[in-house]
Structures are given as C-alpha cells and as structure tokens.
Amino acid sequence: MATRPSGTGQAGHNRPALSFHVPEPKYRPGDAVDFSDLKISEPGAQPRPDETCLAIETAPLANDLIRVLGDDNQAHGPWDPRLDPETLRAMLRNMALTRAFDERMYRGQRQGKTSFYMKCTGEEATSIAASMALAADDMVFPSYRQQGILIARGYPLVEMINQIYSNRGDKLKGRQLPIMYSSRAHSFFTISGNLATQTPQAVGWAMASAMRGDSRIAATWVGEGSTAEGDFHAACLFATVYNAPVILNVVNNQWAISSFSGFAGGERATFAARGVGYGIASLRVDGNDPLACYAAELWAANRARANAGPTLIEHFSYRAEGHSTSDDPSQYRSAQERAEWPLGDPIMRLKDHLIALGEWDDERQEKLDLESAEQVKAATKEAEKNGILGHGLHHPFHTMFEDVFEELPWHLEEQAAQAIREREIKWPQP
C-alpha cells in the first residue's frame, strides 16, 4: 500500500484546515434587501424549442428564466401563449377568488374556527395559470399550497370550507388536516402531509395511463424544499426511465418554513437543472408571470401527450406570506423581501396586462375583488351551518373506524363499540 501522509487531526498541522459550510440566506430580519444580483432574463428572449425536442435541448432553459410579461405589461416572445381575453379574465377571476378565499380562511383560523391554514399568496400563477393549461381530467397530485387548482377546476368553495372546518359536511369525515383536500371528480388526488410522497405516485399514475393506452396525463406539484426528499429523486428516475407522461412542477418560493432554498441545494444549481441530469426536459419559469406559467405547462402537456416524455418545471416565485398560520416569517427573514421581490405580484401583473390590452380596468377589478370576497363570505356562511372545528358538529364516531379497510375487521368493530361507549360518559346527551 502506498504511504500517505496522516494528519494528527489537530489544529496547527501543516495541511490546510477544512472548513464546514452551512448555507445562510442573504437577508435576516432587519436587513436591507438588495435583489439586484438576481439574474432576471428579458421577457420574450428565451427560445421555445419544439415540444418533442430532445430533453437535453432544454438544458439552457433550465438555467434561464422563461418570461412573457414585460414591464410594459405586454406579452413578448415565442412563449406568449396568445390567450384570448376571455381566458385571461377567467384566469384573473380564479386568482382573485383564491386570494379572497385565503384571506377569509386565514381570518377564520385566527377566529378559532379551525386549527390551521396555509395561504398561497404570491404563488397563485404557479397553480392556477399552470393547471388551466391542462385538460380537466388530467390527474393532479398537488402539495398543500395548490388550492388554486381546485378553485380553477370549479370545486365548490363550500366543500373546501367544510374540509377546513372538519365539520359534518366534510366529505373526508374530519380525518385530514385542514387544506388537505381530495376530489376524485375533479381529478385532484388526496393530499398527503408527508412531503414529496405524491411525486412518485404521480409518475406511477402517468405510467399506468400510458400502459392502458389512455390519453390523460398526470401533473404533480412539490415545494423546492421538498425536492430534497428521496421520493422526488425516485419520481424523476421513474419518470425518465419509463418516459412517463407526467409534469413535475417545482414551486420555488424561496422558503421552506424558515429554511431558505439553499438547504435544498439551491445555492449551487437551479431546481430545474435537477431534471437535466435525469434526461428530463426542464424549464425554469418566472412563477409570478401567469402567461409564462401557462405556456410552460402547456408545452409540457403537449410533450407528454405526444409521448415525448416528462418535463420538470421550476416555477421561480416568492412566498409572500408565512408558511402557515403556525409560523411568523418576521422571525427569520427580512420584512423587505416581499416588497422588494423583483418579479412582482402575479395578480397585479395579469390585471395590468389585461388593462394594457384594453380588456379590463380598475373599476372592474374593484368589482371583481368585491364579488370574490362576497362569494367566499356566502360560502363560509353556508359551511358554518355544518359546524366549525371542535363545536360538536362532526361525523358520527363510528366513521372513525371506517375506511381503514374496505370491510371492518373484528378488532375495529370492538374498538368502535368502545369509542361509542366512552362517548356517553365524556359527553352525556341531555
């Protein structure tokens, strides 16, 4: 064996000392923010390859930023999806409604009507605009911040609120944490609280669709922080190996609770670039540009439908609000970040675009915001008739034991009897 020098492991040894790197975000509370070093590409400057191109041809786009809407509020370049004003207005309506919904549910949580809520403020385009580029029966495997998809797909707000309140109208029978919706009828997969688990499942669904000669594709959404999970890598691998008709959407909102994107590896590579190594077509888009989100998703959907394989899309965005009702972002990040975020607000950008097209005005926007708030308010009233969390209007106790298995085995039947017996002691009926 060759001799090699051995260290003493002590400081002062004549070999250079190694240093340990722990990523640190640029700004902490109180810091002045400067985003001028962010590489923000010119809208319209990015080429749009053919949807059936080789995956490797997208590599430059994985490190660029696809943008359509410019500061002039006009759409630019080959990624302009050329949507008609009616579709643009529908997109705006879905986004405004989602924001109004978030606002009210957040307040509902503060008023003690439920235990928990998560907003998607500032990220509406990544779910709404993106999912509007899919067919209604394409299967989506969302994470917890894609309430916009359900709203865009016309799922009743009352059903959403019933779920959030875990009341007797909740069709998930009060079993899931608020916001973890499920709607098979809307091709919306049941949400898991275990991060990234939905990603290989979406790929499996897409594989199944291909095996069966179906025409439906699958799309999944995952946060940039969650891409660190093994499941995400398994998903990328299966997607590429089987050329699955799936879209892997990574919503890079810069923060995973208090951990900035550097802890998921974002300091050294873009999240879109992850796909390149797997041989997956990869796009990085301005996640606050609804037209760019729509265009990228449509490109990926067309690619999947053409049997040209999976696409990974990084939606570069910013989480304008806290992670959930359980955290306070002012404890770990500069309050200026939100205001200084150079890619603006997706709703404002779409609104300004429609105004620039002469298809919208501030008056109509005001009316829309008012109507959205009213619509949510009415749905909330309706849902509250079914009860709010912890106020007794929940599902019968026996339902707790149902759906563990298709049929109730003896041990669960025995346990159900016990729960019902205990009920009479804990909460005597008058």
Added chain:
Amino acid sequence: MIEAINDALDIMLSHDPTVIIMGEDVGYFGGVFRATAGLQEKHGKNRVFDTPISECGIIGAAVGMGAYGLRPVPEIQFADYIYPGMDQLISEAARLRYRSAGEFIAPLTVRSPFGGGIFGGQTHSQSPESLFTHVAGLKTVIPSTPYDAKGLLIAAIEDNDPVIFFEPKRIYNGPFNGYYDKPVEPWKNHKDSRVPEGYYSIPLGKARTVRKGDALTVLTYGTMVHVSEAVCREKGVDAEIIDLRTLVPLDIEAIEASVEKTGRCLIVHEATRTSGFGAELSALVTERCFYHLEAPVERVTGFDTPYPHSLEWAYFPGPIRIGEAIDKILEA
C-alpha cells in the same frame, strides 16, 4: 411453492387486465427466485416489467397506479430492502382509503421473500412482519404451503386493500423441518403440496388448522409451521397447530376456540422477540382466554440481534428452543 406463486401470478395476469407485475429483475430474468419466470414473455412488457433499484419509487409508483385503477403486484427482492419504501407503504398506501374517505384506494400486493435459513446474512434474512401489522390499513399475509401460497396470493391481489405478502423463502422448495443438517424433502412428497390447476382463492383472515390436538395450541405461520409440526411429531405431543396464514386480519375465533379447548398456548415465529407479533398474540390470548389457561403463554422466537451469517442456525428458533418451551408449558 415458488411454482404455485408463479402460477397464481400467471392466472391473475390472464384473469384481470389491470394486474401488473413490477420489481427489480422480475421481467426478462423472472426474478432472483424465479417467481416471475416466463411471465413477461407470456404477458408482455406492459404487464410485467423491471424497475430501477428504488423501493421508494417502486412502492410510490404502485400507489399511483393503484389510484389510477390498476392492481400492481410489486416485488421487493428481499424483505430486508423494503425499508426505503416504508414511508410509501405506511403513510401512503395504508392510509389512502382513509384519508380520501374512499375516493382513492391502493389495491397493491407487495410480494417479498422473507425469513432466514439460506445463509443470507443480516441483510437477506429478516422477518419484519410486525412493522407492518402495527400499521393501520395494511394487511399482512404469510403462506406456509404451495396450496395456500397460490390461493392466498390470488385473494391478496383481488383484495381492495394494500397487502404485504411475505413468502418464507426457506420453504420455497421444500417444507423445512428445522434440522439444517439433514436433507429436506421436496414439496412434491408433502401432503399439502398438491396445487389444483386453475383459479381458486383462500379468504384472507381465516387460519388453517394444521393438525388437531388437545395438549396445547401452537400459533405460528410461515416456515415455523413446519418446524413446529416436526417437533410435535417427534416429541409425540398431541398439539393443535394453527397456521395463522394472515396476521392482519387475524382469525381470532380460531385462536380462541383452540386455546379454550387446550388451555395451553405456544407462539412460534422467526422474527426477533421484542415487540414481535408474538407479543400481540400473547396479549390477545391472555386477554381473551385467561380463565381457560392452565399455563403461562410462551413465545419461541428469534433472538433480539440481527441475523448473523455464520451463526444463523444458532439464531434460528429450531427444535431445541421449541421443544423446551413445549416441555415448560406441559409441566406447568
């Protein structure tokens, strides 16, 4: 037994177009134990295919396929390698029906060879069944004969809940009697080896009485059914041996009826002792049959160590350990 499994898979692939088989080396090669031999050739690559070495991906994709409407039968090459896929099994497959209130189900059957006795060392010998029986929403099935393997596997694949189907690999080719230094008879000479042709199924949740007896009840499954039987035969003990066949759902009626009759109970499994499934069985028997018991319930199990390679026969709960436990119960 391996032929019976292959037969069951073949029948289900023919019978139901939504059944698919996936796993490491299961396609062209037919699996390292040959359980899927010839199936890809017969049913095509759309139905039987190889996967990357990614148990998380295998189970995760199978959950998605199940949600689509397929009945995936993923193979995990050895039960020891199921852990990278555990979260997908425990948090996802097991709870999909519950958390979606029945909107989505995961009707998968995860097949995996388990148990020791083939010099597999600590990474090819484990019996992790109690990790699964502890999880609400999973069914755990373990056959001990070729006849059962076929019928139970067909039932598992038809079941709408996720099933873990553990195949005792020591008895793939013959009913091992516990004497590692003596030749083992092949299945064809065994009374339970006759496997009818064609489709039949054995309901999950029903135990099998291996032999009737009055002196004590032996609750066991998998390889240990045969070892226990050989020991009782040799000792001339009039034991009633119950092969549980499925741990979840458990045939509590069969257990209660037998223990109430014999008044004595021995539990035998190969898995490590602490928090093993024997602990659950012992608790159930004590809770439900206490006033019929004439002796404390005994457990014979593997030791609480990883499965050692060179000392595997010292680890294995063989005839001596079982014999001593029987004596202790009968003397009490």
